[in-house]
Amino acid sequence: MASKKISMAVIKRLPRYHRFLDYLLELGIKRVSSKELSTRMGITASQIRQDLNCFGGFGQQGYGYNVESLFSEIGNILGINKTFYAIIIGAGNMGRALANYGNFDKRGFNIIGVFDVNPEVIGKKINNMEVMSLNNLDEFILQNKVDIAVLCIPYKETASIADRVAKLGVKGLWNFSPMDLKIPYDVVVENVHLSDSLMVLGYKMNDRFER
Amino acid sequence: MASKKISMAVIKRLPRYHRFLDYLLELGIKRVSSKELSTRMGITASQIRQDLNCFGGFGQQGYGYNVESLFSEIGNILGINKTFYAIIIGAGNMGRALANYGNFDKRGFNIIGVFDVNPEVIGKKINNMEVMSLNNLDEFILQNKVDIAVLCIPYKETASIADRVAKLGVKGLWNFSPMDLKIPYDVVVENVHLSDSLMVLGYKMNDRFER
């Protein structure tokens, strides 16, 4: 598995398929054709078939795709059945929101710790987890299996913390800071640049409505 | 302005340029060449010049780009100098985090109201704003200039609320629900699908480390 290189464009569509299939499942729909997915999702049928065939022939000629099995196949590709252990670094607005958000568990992402520097926050409970001091970060990572660090820290701290956890063996960074991370270690980074997204929205609005 | 169609690929890189130029400004750097930007940002010099020339010749042959003026030009393109008025719908984890996050103001996004359905939340203050009842949403939008609605509501409510505010004249939706919005009105949508992003991170990790 994961042998031939698959483009990010394809990967990024997978969660959308997954979500839509989940919805079809809820509606009790058993089978679906690429053509039907196409009209409902606004993606060409051709692209859907191309995307799915990157990973194997999930369909059946003359029939289409079985919703349930396609859903679980895509889930497998995305690794939903595997468990990742994550810590949140930074218990500010975003860190707290993510710590409280329960739905990541469902997708196999377990939050096992929250860290901050602020003495007023350390020791307080967020979603039944006591916020730990950043001083104990290294120790914690060495003593627990930590796959992912969720970075919810200010711009200036991001690079050094990223570096620090990468050195300790954390393999994935989910980065909410506006910093573009460049890390010399073997770490996977996924950025969520909220303000970039907001600026793109602003652009689109100006462009469309010629304010 | 905004005459020839510019691809989304280009637009999405603009906030990154903007951020990096801001950083150079802080360092007190006055001029920069596409080549230097290239090595520092990990984008080809060719692409940088192509991107910038979509909007006009901001550079000078033999010299490069003036950091300050390029920064402000990109800011203008992104509409940072214009003010948008936004409301947050849904005062759950994400809604609260966004309401408390002060940095959007800096980019011209003013949050002027927060709404929720939960009686326990209505009336409470978030970042000096009293949470209003969703019952008063229509009235509020009609009586105030609301450019953007930030949707932080559960999956099931999203479509109907999006429809409702669009009908009332809201022109932009910043959507944090996993719902893929299809709206029959003239509205611009920017989605932030956090769990999609997390799933992509999971995929990358499985792929890279062959768990």
Next chain:
DNA sequence: TAGATTGTTAATCGATTAACAATC
């Protein structure tokens, strides 16, 4: 002026779409 670097055109690369033979 000579050197540097842009703006812009042309070439390449990759992603999307179309077409159709394979097959359920």
Next chain:
DNA sequence: TAGATTGTTAATCGATTAACAATC
């Protein structure tokens, strides 16, 4: 079997990269 729809190859489209003349 006939109809439907996939899997897959080929054609098209768009985005990225390379090249270079224009010019500061």
